[in-house]
Structure formats: C-alpha cells, structure tokens
Amino acid sequence: MDFGVEGGDEAFREEARTWLRTHLVGDFAAAARQGGPGSEHEATDVRRAWERELGAAGWIGMGWDRTHGAYGNRAAxxxxxxxxxxxxARAGAPGRVGHIGENLLAPTLLAYGTPAQRDRxxxxxxxxxxxxxxxxxxxGAGSDLAAVRTSAVRDGGEGGDGGGTYRVTGQKIWTSLAREADWCxxxxxxxxxxxxxxxxxxxLVPMDQPGRIEVRPIRQMSGTAEFNEVFFDGALARAEHRVGEEGEGWRVAMGLLAVERGVSTLVQQIGFAAELAEVVGLALRTGAAGADAVLREQLVRSWAELHAMRCNALRTLGRNGDGNGRAGHGSGKGHGHAHGPGTEAEGAPSVAxxxxxxxxxxLGELAVRVRGAAGALGPYDWTPERPYALDPLQRxxxxxxxxxxxxxxxxxQRNIIAQRVLGLPKEPRA
Structure with missing residues (x-):
C-alpha cells in the first residue's frame, strides 16, 4: 500500500506551512505545544482566540461530509x-479547544441531525x-455507558418535534473542557x-445556566485539573435540539463513538513522536542508552511500534474513504444488537x-527509567503558590x-473487537 500523498497535495502542504508560519506569532507562538492531553487547562483564553483564527481561514471542519452543504470551511x-x-503538529501549534465540536459533534449532526440543527x-x-x-x-457508568442514570423530563410539546423543553438532572464526570465549553x-x-x-x-444542552449547571474541576495526581465533574439540576434543553428520535439516543451515541478516532489520530501520533524523541535524546545525553542494552532495545521497539501505528491509521482511513469513519454510523453492533461477525472497520477504533x-x-515508564533516581525529584524553583510542579517527562x-x-x-476495547468483528457472544452478566 502506498502511504504517500498525491503530487498536488504538496502545494497544499506548502500553503498550510506558510499559513502556520505567518499566523503562529505573538501570544499564539507563546502558547505553542500547550493544551495537549494532560494539560488542557493551559492558556485557554489564547487557545480560544486561536480557534477563531483557524476558523476565519477555513481550517476547521475540512473533513466534514459536504453532502448537506458547506459551513464556512474549505473542502479538502x-x-x-x-x-x-x-x-x-510539526509547527507545535496550540492544542485545539474546538476539537470536540469539530471531530465529534459535527460528523454526528451530519449523519443524524436535522437541516435546522446543522444550520444552527x-x-x-x-x-x-x-x-x-x-x-x-x-x-458508575464509564466504560459501561449504557448504565447512565442522568434523566431528562420533557415539559410541553409532547410527541414528535412539537417543541417544549427537557429538564436534565444528573451528574457527568471526566468531562474535558467543561469550563470552557458553550454547549454539551x-x-x-x-x-x-x-x-x-x-x-x-x-x-444538546447550553452550558451557560447558572444555578442549573455546576462544573467542578477534578485535581489529579499530576497536579493538573483538566477533567471536570458536571452537575445538572433541572438544566434546560430545547426539544428541537434533540438529535434523533426520543429514545433513540443510543444509536446516535454509538455513531458518534464510531467517528471519535479519525485523522486526529495522526496528530496524536506526531505528538507521540516528539515525546519519544525527547526521551531518546535524554537517554543519549545521559549515557543511559549506551550503558543499558535492554533500554536501548526498548527505545528502538518504541520507534518501530509508533511507525506501525501510523501505517495502521493511514490504512484504516484509506479503507473507510474519509477521515470520519462514517462507515460505522448506526451499526449498533456489539452493543446488544450483534448477530454474527462484523467488518474489520467496525473494530478499527478499538484496535487503534x-x-x-x-x-x-x-513510553511514560521509559521516561522515568531514563531519568533514574533524578526522575523522582521535583524542581528546586518551587514557590508556595506553585508547590507541586512537574517537568514534562514526569507529567x-x-x-x-x-x-x-x-x-x-x-x-x-477487546470486548468490542470480539463482539463486533469476530461475532463472539457477549460476556455473561452476574
């Protein structure tokens, strides 16, 4: 399989490089490489402004299915x-604060939403x-998503799309960007x-509802708090903002999960490559790579495995025909509806x-091993206001x-592969 890009795409690459070079300046440059996994709380105001900069140039939503029309973004x-x-990723641009709307919500609305919802x-x-x-x-309902207990009671406009609102009550957890988000x-x-x-x-629930929605950050052992708990106390959601029919939310939710890992996987892997390069560089500078043959073999293996992951991601994207995995929409297999083996594509996100x-x-374990005993020590420039500081490899x-x-x-993930792809029976429940 040819994993290269087409000749005409090199002009597109140069356009992208030029735009990033000329716009990634000032505050945006200062926020470079901030806001990735484990640091989504960093520079949020600057990254929000950067999101608008990307949008003004049409760089958001390039992979959206354009069957229903364009929405101010360029085709690609x-x-x-x-x-x-x-x-x-190579430019070190700030971590995206809009990726959930672009990569999860938008493909879901394109597949299941109404024209009015897409236009709004x-x-x-x-x-x-x-x-x-x-x-x-x-x-109590993390990996077992079907166990959700958050409730929504409808007021008025019974039946069909006849208006009215839902009052949402319950608790969600591990919610990234809940403090920054306008909608959930x-x-x-x-x-x-x-x-x-x-x-x-x-x-679709608006987050600006004081007294009805409360967001509480969850501080982790890394000292950061990019995840949140969200408490809904009668929060309002308009019935016209329900995606899909009432009671059909599981189908929509599974369709969303099917698009969760697309082109963004490649961005993630380029970030991984930068982290691996940092660990390898440290191993060379400290002499650990030369002194420890086992460590040296593990570093080489990490490089080879990362290359294999990239090839697998490109193969998966090429097979699906787009960056959003739309082939998986609406299958519902592996979640109570499987009746025999599915396709390899259905298990691709779980494999990834x-x-x-x-x-x-x-890789995190290798980073600590390369550091040795020094990896357990914190920086000496701590202050009472910042007593818990970690360097990048510790984090x-x-x-x-x-x-x-x-x-x-x-x-x-293994259960999904077994049930969706191999057609094996579900595990018995106690």
Whole structure:
C-alpha cells in the first residue's frame, strides 16, 4: 500500500506551512505545544482566540461530509486532511479547544441531525466561536455507558418535534473542557424506568445556566485539573435540539463513538513522536542508552511500534474513504444488537485505542527509567503558590497511567473487537 500523498497535495502542504508560519506569532507562538492531553487547562483564553483564527481561514471542519452543504470551511481531500494534521503538529501549534465540536459533534449532526440543527450549530463550530464538551461518562457508568442514570423530563410539546423543553438532572464526570465549553451533548434517560440502551436520548444542552449547571474541576495526581465533574439540576434543553428520535439516543451515541478516532489520530501520533524523541535524546545525553542494552532495545521497539501505528491509521482511513469513519454510523453492533461477525472497520477504533494506549503508557515508564533516581525529584524553583510542579517527562509518566482506562478501557476495547468483528457472544452478566 502506498502511504504517500498525491503530487498536488504538496502545494497544499506548502500553503498550510506558510499559513502556520505567518499566523503562529505573538501570544499564539507563546502558547505553542500547550493544551495537549494532560494539560488542557493551559492558556485557554489564547487557545480560544486561536480557534477563531483557524476558523476565519477555513481550517476547521475540512473533513466534514459536504453532502448537506458547506459551513464556512474549505473542502479538502483525505490526504490533504492528513497533510494539514501533520503540519499543524510539526509547527507545535496550540492544542485545539474546538476539537470536540469539530471531530465529534459535527460528523454526528451530519449523519443524524436535522437541516435546522446543522444550520444552527455547524457554522459557529467552523468559525471557532462555539466550543463543546461531551456528557457521556458518569460515576458508575464509564466504560459501561449504557448504565447512565442522568434523566431528562420533557415539559410541553409532547410527541414528535412539537417543541417544549427537557429538564436534565444528573451528574457527568471526566468531562474535558467543561469550563470552557458553550454547549454539551448529553446522553440522558428520557423514558422513566428504562434500562440499558433503551429509553436514552441525545440532547444538546447550553452550558451557560447558572444555578442549573455546576462544573467542578477534578485535581489529579499530576497536579493538573483538566477533567471536570458536571452537575445538572433541572438544566434546560430545547426539544428541537434533540438529535434523533426520543429514545433513540443510543444509536446516535454509538455513531458518534464510531467517528471519535479519525485523522486526529495522526496528530496524536506526531505528538507521540516528539515525546519519544525527547526521551531518546535524554537517554543519549545521559549515557543511559549506551550503558543499558535492554533500554536501548526498548527505545528502538518504541520507534518501530509508533511507525506501525501510523501505517495502521493511514490504512484504516484509506479503507473507510474519509477521515470520519462514517462507515460505522448506526451499526449498533456489539452493543446488544450483534448477530454474527462484523467488518474489520467496525473494530478499527478499538484496535487503534489498544495500540496507542499501551504504547504511550510504556513510553511514560521509559521516561522515568531514563531519568533514574533524578526522575523522582521535583524542581528546586518551587514557590508556595506553585508547590507541586512537574517537568514534562514526569507529567508524561503520571498522565499515561490513565491511557489504558479513559476513552474505554483495554478490557472494553477487546470486548468490542470480539463482539463486533469476530461475532463472539457477549460476556455473561452476574
């Protein structure tokens, strides 16, 4: 398989490089490489302004299905999307605060939303003006998403799309960017007494509801607090902002998860490459690579595995035909509806998660091993206002402890592959 880009795409690459070079200046340059996984709390005001800068130039939403029209963004082929992702990461541009709206909400609305919903919500995302967060996981309903207990009771406008509102009550957890987001898409139980994947609805909820929505940061062992708990106390959501039919939220939610890992996987891997280069550089400077043959072999293996992950990601994108994995929309397989083996594409997101989660966690362990005893020491320039400071490699180690858990644990990913792709029976429940 040819993993190269087409000849005409090199002109697109030069355009991307030139735009990034001329716009990544001032405050934007100062925020370079800030806001990635484990540091999403950094420079949020500057990164929000950067989002608008990207939107004004049409760089947001290039991979959206344009069947329903354009929304202020430029069109781009799959290989051009890959080129943009690569150049963005190589430029060290700030971590995106709009990626949830661009890469999760937008493809979901294009697949399941009404024309009015697409016209209302996609242009502000494309302009970088409205930010989104995801209201899925709950205490007791993380990897087992069908166990959600957040409820939504409808007031008025019963039946069909006849208006009215929902009052949402419950708790969501591990919500990235909840403090910055303008909107949250929430999976809630709209049928009293329903269980598992039945009776759920997919609601678009505005976050600016003082007294009805409370966001509490969750401080982690890394000292950062980029994740949040979100408490809904009768928060209002308009019935016309329900995506899909009432009680059909599980189908929409699974369609969203099918697009969760697309071209953005390649951006992630370029970030991984930069981290690996830092660990290798440290091993060479300290002499650890020359003195420890086992460590040297592990560093080489990490490089080879990262290259294999890139090839797998490109192969998956090429097979699906776009950057959003639309082939998986609406299948519902592996979540109570499987009736035999599925396609390889259905398990591709889970395979990718298994690959990078374990790889990144092992890289964090290598970072500590290369540092030796010094890796356990904090910086000497601490202050009472900043008593808990970590260097990048220490933070890498601590944050990667969660890589095999968040976004679906390794055990859940293996179950998905077994059920969706291999057609194996579901595990019995106690």
């Amino acid at each position: 082929s799959l290989t051009q999307q890959v080129v943009w992702a690569e150049e963005y 919500f996609l242009p502000p995302v494309a302009r970088g003006e409205e930010l989104w967060c995801q209201g899925y996981s709950e205490p 898409f929430v999976l809630a139980r709209t049928e009293a007494g329903s269980r598992r994947h039945r009776g759920l609805s997919f609601l 998660k298994l690959l990078w989660g374990g790889w990144h966690q092992r 890498l180690f601590l944050f990667t402890r969660a890589d095999t858990l968040y976004g679906g644990s390794d055990e859940v």
